[in-house]
Amino acid sequence: MSYNTMYFMLMWVRTAPALPLVFLLMIHGVFSYCDDCGVRYSPSHICALKDSTVIMNCTYGYSTVHQIKKAFWTNALEKYDVEPPDLSNDPEYSQRLQYLGDKQQNCTVRLSHVTLKDSHEYYFRIITNEDKYTGYPGVTLTVTDLQVESPERVTEGDSVRLTCKSSCTLTDRATFIWSRNSQPLTERRDRNNELLLQSVRREDAGRYSCAVHGHHHISPDLHLNVMYPPKSVSVSISPSGVIVEGDSVTLSCSSDSNPPALNFSWFKGGTIVRSGRIYSISKISSDDSGEYKCRSINEHGEKYSDAVTLNVMYSPRSVSVLMSGSGVIVEGDSVTLNCSSDSNPPALNFSWFKENETSAVGSGQSFSALQSGRFYCQAHNQQGSQRSDAVTVTVHRGLGWHVWLGITVACVGLFIIIIIIITLYTIQKKRINCRSAAHDYENDDPRAGTYTALELKSRSPDLYDTLTTVHHRPAVLQSGSSEYENLHSKTPR
The missing domain is CATH 2.60.40.10 (Immunoglobulins)
Structure with missing residues (x-):
């Protein structure tokens, strides 16, 4: 080639x-x-x-x-x-x-x-x-793969550092990207491959992952578990709404905490009454009414719920009649009877009955009895009704008020008449005494006993008073006579 x-x-x-x-x-x-x-x-x-x-x-x-x-x-x-x-x-x-x-x-x-x-x-x-x-x-x-590392235990308030780890140092310079719950995080980045969470909150809990800019690979999610004491502790009451005596009632305590709270206590007022998340009362009574709250505890702290009021409704009970006075009256008068009861809600409807009669004789919390008999009341509320024991009212027959008024007037008139008679008698007696004194004067020796007879100091006070009021009798003694002159000279003027 x-x-x-x-x-x-x-x-x-x-x-x-x-x-x-x-x-x-x-x-x-x-x-x-x-x-x-x-x-x-x-x-x-x-x-x-x-x-x-x-x-x-x-x-x-x-x-x-x-x-x-x-x-x-x-x-x-x-x-x-x-x-x-x-x-x-x-x-x-x-x-x-x-x-x-x-x-x-x-x-x-x-x-x-x-x-x-x-x-x-x-x-x-x-x-x-x-x-x-x-x-x-x-x-x-x-x-290499990417792994997010964090401290094993994270408590609310801690400062937490998350690290994006690889098994070797990447040859190319890498820029790390952080995400929480698949949403990018742009804040609180410390170093290139570290994420710093200062004063971590429970809202910081979630799924964290890291990636390298320019690469598709994303690390597996790391679930950041933030521990915190109980919060948002609340009490719920099944059934909800009106609670009637005899119902079955369940109180449930819930709280937001990490780890979940396992220790719950129930308080009525300031006294602990039960343990556990659920407080069940099979047949509730009025004694169970009151304010309840629960306490939730985990290893990081405790929290109390707000108090809730358990208001148990019940029908009237302990219905009784209170009577003003002894219950014994005179015909024409009346005695007031009052009805009282223990109920929730308070009874507002009262009916009055006479024993052995089917129809009501009155209504309202108070009733005026005008006749003899045994009376009782019946109290009503939304939950039911109950009657009281009967009380006895006794009416004695007697004169009416107009008769008593006449008697009173007659007595007063009689008293006045007696006073008049006594007064007239006293006056008449005085007159008699006066005449007696004058008669004695006429029969006395005119020369020897005239002065003595008229010696006022030797006479009684009544005679003195009588004589001072009696005028001289001119028909007895003649003017100019020696007796007249003598008597006239001795008698006080």
Whole structure:
């Protein structure tokens, strides 16, 4: 084959479309060992990212002593005269391996879509009509995957550093890209292959991955698990709505925490009443009414829920009648009866009955009884009704108020009459005493006893008072007589 023909073939190979590496160098010429002969690789170690394309740069030299019959790339050395495989004939490589050299000194090759199984040492091998030669040591190719690494335990408030790891240092300068839950992250990048999360929050939890700019390969997701104490602790009540005495009620405690809370306690007011996430009451009573809250605990802390009110409805009970006074009244008067009850909601409807009568005799919380009998009340609310025990009202027959008024007026009149009689009697008595004194005066000795009879100091006070009010009787004594003058001179004026 002429030189021109060989040159034409080489140029055709260089300008031909990318094809699997199948070439038999049918070159007129020879190859012999010399100082400048051999294969050189640059670089000799390549770290490539999975699914990327690798170019293994290669040059070789030869002398024109022997004819080159074949040149190819392989990933094995000759052993016991066993020819190493030509990768262009290997189905694993044939569609991905492309020769880029010029068949003279450049033996560069490109391997696309590399996988982890492509991690080998690769050699360029030449076979002449006299000998065989392999460029050893070859190109060491390491194909790496990407892995995201993080601390084993992350607690809310920690500073966390995520690292995008590879099994070797990538040959090409790489720019790393970070994503959380498949959404790119553009902030908080520390170093090129590290992501710094300062004062991590529970919202930072999620699936993290990294990639190299310009490459399709993405690392497997790493789930960042952020631990935090219970939050958003709440209580829910089954059934919801109105709770009636006798119902079955379930209280459930829920919380947001990581790890999930396993320790729950229930409080009524300030007293612990039960443990566990569920608090069930099979037949609820009014005694179960009150404010409840739960406490959720995990290894990082605890949290109380807001208090919820359990309001148990029940029908009236302990219905009783309160009576003002003894219940004994006089005909024409009334006694007030009051009805009281314990119920939820409070009873607003009250009916009054007389024992042994079917019809109600009154309504309202208070009732005025006007007649004898046994009375009871019945209290009603939305949940039901209950009656009280009966109380006895006794009415005594008697005079009406108008009769008593007449009697009172008569008594007052009688009292006045008695006072008048006593007064008249007193006056009459005084008059009698006065006349008696005058009579005594007439019968006394005019010379010896006149002064003595009229000596006021010897008389009683009543007589003195009487005499001072009695006028002189001119018919008894004549003016000018000695007795008259004597009496007149002795009588006080």
